[in-house]
Amino acid sequence: MSTKSLELTDSLLKLLYGGPLEPVPWRGFLKALTAHIGCDNAAITLQLSREGLAPMLIWGENPAIDLDLARDIGSRHAAIGHMDMLRNALEQSGDILLLHEVTSREALLEDEFYQTVLLPYGVEQALGMHVREPGGLECNIGLTSSDKGLQFGKPHKKFMAELRPHVIQALEIFARIYRDESEIDVLTDTLDRLTIGTFMIDGRGKLLRTNGAAGELMERGETFHIFDGRLMLNGRSDSGRFRQSIEQALAARISNHKNDKNDYVRAFRCIDNGNENLGVLVRSIPRDRLSPADLGAAVVVYVTDAGRTGSFKQLIATLFDLSPSEANLAALLTEGLTLAEAARETGLTESTVRSYSKKIFAKLGVSRQTDLVRLILRSVAMLG
Secondary structure, eight states: OOOGGSOOOHHHHHHHHHHSSSSSSTTTHHHHHHHHOOOOOEEEEEEEBBTBBBOEEEEEOOOOSSHHHHHHHHHHHHGGGGOOEEEEEETTTOEEEEHHHHHHHHHHHHHHIIIIGGGGGGGEEEEEEEOOEEEEOEEEEEEOOOSSSSOHHHHHHHHHHHHHHHHHHHHHHHHHHHHHHHHHHHHHHHHHHHEEEEEEETTTEEEEEEEEHHHHHHOOOSSSEEEEEEEESHHHHHHHHHHHHHHHHHHHHHOOOOOOOOOOEEEEEOOOTOOOTTTEEEEEEEOOOOOOOTEEEEEEEEEEGGGGGGHHHHHHHHHHHHHHHHHHHHHHHHTTOOHHHHHHHHTOOHHHHHHHHHHHHHTTOSHHHHHHHHHHHHHHHHHH
16 A cells, blocks of 8 residues: 555544444454555454453454464463563553564564464564553554565554544543443442342433343333333332432433532332332432433432342441341331331331431441432442
C-alpha cells in the first residue's frame, strides 16, 4: 500500500468505535485495519501479559496454526510473557515502536520469546502501540508481518499516531460498558444467591432485566406480572403503593435540581393476600445530567421473601458483627418492615425493637432505616 493511501477513513473509524459492541471486541476493526495497512495481521491485547498470566489477545484473522499448537503457545506466553521485548519497550501511553527499533535481527533470532511465541505465528516484523484510557485500562495494538511481507516504517508509525486518540476514546467506551455490566452482574448475582429478587427498570418505566430470584417470582405469577412492558405488583393495596413508588423514583431522578445526591428510597411490607411474606424496596439510580433520562437503568426494585432469608440473616450477622437477634431485626427492616411490624414479627415490644434498632444503627454508623437498607444491600453486593 502506498504512503498516500495511509490515511484514516470514516469506515475504519466506524468499526473502531463500534468495536466494544462486537461479540468479539474489535474483530471487525482489526480485519479492516489489516486490509487497510496491507500487513499479514493485526491484534489487540486487552490484558497485558505478565509473569504467569497470558494476555487477552484478539486477532483480526485467526492465525493458520494447529489448535493444539496454539494452546501450547498460549501456555508458554503465560510463562514468559514478561520477556516480550516489544511489549516491555512500550512503557508510556501513546508509545509507538517497531520491533527492529528495540532489538537487532541477530538478538531477535536468539531470543526465547521470539522463538517460542512469535516465530510459530510467522511474525518476524511487528509494530506496536500502547494506550491507556482515563480509567486505567491498558491495551496494545499490534501489526505483524513476515520477513518477506510489508516492511513497516515511518509512514505506518505516523498513521498509528493519527489513529491513537480514537483508540483511546474507543477503549474508554469499552471500559465503561465493561465496568457497568460487571457491577450489575456482581450485584444481581450476589442478590440472587441471597434470594433477593432484583428488577431493573429504565427511565420510561419499562422492565430492563431481572436476576434469577426475580425470575422465579415472575414464573410463579402469584405476585408480579408484566403489563405493556411494565412491572406490576398484584393486589389492590400493594399494586397502588408499588406503582406510586416507581413513579416517585422516576420523578425524583429527573427533577433532582437541588444537587441532592441522596437516592430516592422507599421500602414497604406487602399486605395483600398472596404477598404477605414479601418486602419491597424501590430505589432510584442517579443519572448523569448530560445523559437522556430514558437511557439505561433508572430504578432498581429489590424484593425479599421472609420465608427464604435465613442465609441473608447469617450474612448480615457476619458482615456487621451483629447478634442473631440484631441480625434478624436488621433483615426484617431491610425487607421493608416498620418498627411496629418488626415488633409483631419477632414477638417483642415496640420499645425493645426500637432499642435494638438504635444499637444496630450505631454499629453500622447510620441514623435511619433507609440508610440501613442501602448500606446492607450495597455491602452484600460487594461479596459477589
